[in-house]
Amino acid sequence: MYKLWMFDFDNTIARLEPEVDWAGGRKILEPYLRSIGAPDELFTRIPRGNLPLYDAYRTLTLHDSDQPNVTEVLQHASAIIEKIELAGVDRAQPLEGATEILAALKASGAAIAIVTSNSSKTVQRWFDRHGGASVDAIVGRDTLLGLKPAPDMVIRALETYSVDRSEAAFVGDSDADIRAAQSCGVRFYGIAPTDTVRDRLLAAGATEIFASPAALAIHLNLSAPSS
Incomplete structure (x- = not known):
């Protein structure tokens, strides 16, 4: 077993x-x-989507030394996305076995970090309703780090726990998840509730793919902690 387990949030833990x-x-x-x-x-270049647009603008500002108040601007852009996340997060259901595998x-003694392009506030709100005691840290978009597939967030989690x-x-x-893991030399487990997601992960190089967190827990021979 590993000392640190990092999980994506959307469509890995919660829908x-x-x-x-x-x-x-x-x-x-x-x-x-x-x-x-x-x-x-x-x-x-990015006609649709919020997270890709935010991250592309973030990358652009890194190379523009004349851009004033970069941190404030990025925080505000992130907060716009956070607002719509929070409007829906209370309806988001857990994937099968998600909270159980975290617990x-x-x-077992492992540290648990959520590494996500969502806001940490959004994720924390969900876990407050679904068992937040199982999570040690959330590395979210509001860190202002590069979003996956950039390795920045994974590196932050590794450094936080001083884990090799x-x-x-x-x-x-997602392929962004596996690419971030691969760039850091971290072992990757895929969650693919549908054939489309499974095919995408296979194309990205994933070799260990499971239909749900519950199926991954069986593979890892994990049993639910006693109450």
């Missing part, structure tokens, strides 16, 4: 994606970024 008005969020985020001078090229790993990459594992559902 947040279908509960969030992402299109409505874009109608707020894009005008804000335009109002502060984000170039038209950015919106042409079992925690009981050989002593850590990452569980996620």
Whole structure:
């Protein structure tokens, strides 16, 4: 077993994606970024989505030494996305066995970190309702680190617990998750509730893929902690 287990949140632990008005969020985020001078090229290159647009703008500001108040701007952009996440998070249901695998790993002595492109406030609110005691840390978008597939968040979690990459594992559902894990040399376990997700993970190089957190727990021979 590993000393540190890192989990993605959306579609790995909780079904947040279908509960969030992402299109409505874009109608707020894009005008804000335009109002502060984000170039038209950015919106042409990323015509849909909130997280890709936010991260592309974040990357752009890293190379623009003349951009004032970068931290404040990024925090505000992140907060726009956070608002629509929070509007849907209370409806997000856990994947089968999600809270149970976290509790079992925690009981085994491992540290648990959620490494996610969602806001840590969104994730914390969900866990407050679904067993937050199983989670030791949340590394979210509001750290202002590069979003996955960049390795930044995974590296932050490793450094937080002073854990070598050989002593850590990452569980996620997307090619961004596996690419972040691969770039850090961390073992990856895929969660794929559908064939489409499974095919995407296989194409990205995943070799250990499970239909749910419950199936992963069986593979790891984990049993629920006694109450």
